[in-house]
Amino acid sequence: MRKFVIKYFLLILFLLGSPLAKAQSDIHLSPEIITVFPTFVGAGLNLKVYEYLEFSVAYGNVPVLYYNTIADIISSDDAQRRVINAAFKNNRVLRAALQYNIQGDVGWHIGMTAAQLNAEGSADIDEVLHAATGDDYTLLKDLLIALGRDPSVNMDSELMILGLHAGYTWLLGDHLYVKASMGAVKVMGSKISISTGVPEFDSIYPGHAVISAAEGDLEDNVNESGLSPTLGLTLTWQF
Numbered sequence: 531m532r533k534f535v536i537k538y539f540l541l542i543l544f545l546l547g548s549p550l551a552k553a554q555s556d557i558h559l560s561p562e563i564i565t566v567f568p569t570f571v572g573a574g575l576n577l578k579v580y581e582y583l584e585f586s587v588a589y590g591n592v593p594v595l596y597y598n599t600i601a602d603i604i605s606s607d608d609a610q611r612r613v614i615n616a617a618f619k620n621n622r623v624l625r626a627a628l629q630y631n632i633q634g635d636v637g638w639h640i641g642m643t644a645a646q647l648n649a650e651g652s653a654d655i656d657e658v659l660h661a662a663t664g665d666d667y668t669l670l671k672d673l674l675i676a677l678g679r680d681p682s683v684n685m686d687s688e689l690m691i692l693g694l695h696a697g698y699t700w701l702l703g704d705h706l707y708v709k710a711s712m713g714a715v716k717v718m719g720s721k722i723s724i725s726t727g728v729p730e731f732d733s734i735y736p737g738h739a740v741i742s743a744a745e746g747d748l749e750d751n752v753n754e755s756g757l758s759p760t761l762g763l764t765l766t767w768q769f
Contacts, residue, residue, distance in 0.1 A: 556580040562766040564588050568599035569691065569715055569760060570623055570645065576766050581634040584641075586627045592618060592647065604755040605661075613653050613661040613748075617685045617722070621649035636701050639709070643693040652682045655726060662744035662751075679728050686723040689752065691715050695762060709764040717756025720749045 558578045564586075565571045572590015579585075592600070597618035601611040629641035655674065656667040671681045695713025702708055722745050726737070 558768050560766050560768045562586065562588070562764055564590070564625075564762070564764045566643075566693075566711075566715075566760050566762040568592075568596040568603075568758060569693075570625055571596070572623065572625065574625070578768070582631045584627075584629040584631065584639075586629070588625045588627075590623050590625070591621050592623060592649075597621070600758065603758050604751060607661070609657055610661040610751070613658050613685075616651040616653035617687050618649050619651040621647060623647045631699065635707070636699055638696070638698055639711075640696045641694070641711070641713075643691075643695070643715070645691045645693070645715075647687070647689040647691060649687045649689075650685065651687075652684050655681050655683045658683050658685070658724065659740060659744050662747035663740075674726075674728065683724050683726045688721045689717050689756070690719045691756075692718050693760065695760065697762065705768050707764075707766040707768060709762070709766065711760075711762040711764075713760045713762065715758055715760055717752055720752045720756070722748045722752070724748075 556578075557580070558576075560576045560578065561573065562576045563573050569592060570588075570590055571593055572588045574586055574588025574590075576584055576586040598615060600618070601614040604614055605611055623645050625643060625645040627641055627643040629639050632638045632640065654671060656671040659665065659667040659670070674681045693713055693715035695711040697709055697711025697713075699707055699709045724741050724745050726741070728737075
């Protein structure tokens with residue numbers, strides 16, 4: 531994803547520096563603010579080529595209200611929802627989008643997005659393992675506490691998300707474009723890493739096997755249930 535974004539920026543710089551860009555007033559690089567419920571809030575740059583084609587790159591995150599909604603979509607189980615909320619507590623999103631304006635600057639548009647989400651969080655070990663496997667690990671948590679160890683586990687998540695949308699663009703005044711859209715996003719791949727911070731548990735076979743199984747089960751849950759409708763609003767200021 532990062533290599534893709536680098537190539538994306540190089541393309542933007544090439545287009546802006548080309549004689550065609552200098553000769554035409556229909557190529558614009560503009561700042562924009564984006565919110566897509568329930569997956570993204572951020573800001574970035576938009577490159578419009580003539581009136582019909584737009585490329586954008588944005589950086590942001592998934593706010594608390596949004597990832598609470600994601601947890602509700604992925605699971606109806608309270609324990610799983612708490613673990614998902616904990617896993618998304620510290621997150622960041624890099625997002626790229628391509629949009630075709632069917633009627634030009636103002637009117638209907640269609641588009642697609644690709645986003646990479648990275649997140650870190652922690653939760654009690656019994657909740658994480660129960661959410662993944664359905665088994666009761668209260669005794670394990672109690673044992674760690676008795677040994678004076680932290681009963682929480684750290685979770686590192688990486689998700690690749692693709693989306694499609696359609697919507698309408700309005701021009702307010704001479705510079706502000708307001709874009710509203712509806713669509714859907716799907717988690718295409720996920721990698722979840724769990725560590726207890728207790729090397730003795732993580733490295734021995736029973737502990738390692740439990741952690742690996744929990745990681746696999748959580749990834750399967752996210753991949754299978756990670757489909758959501760979206761509502762988007764974008765404000766673009768074109769100089």
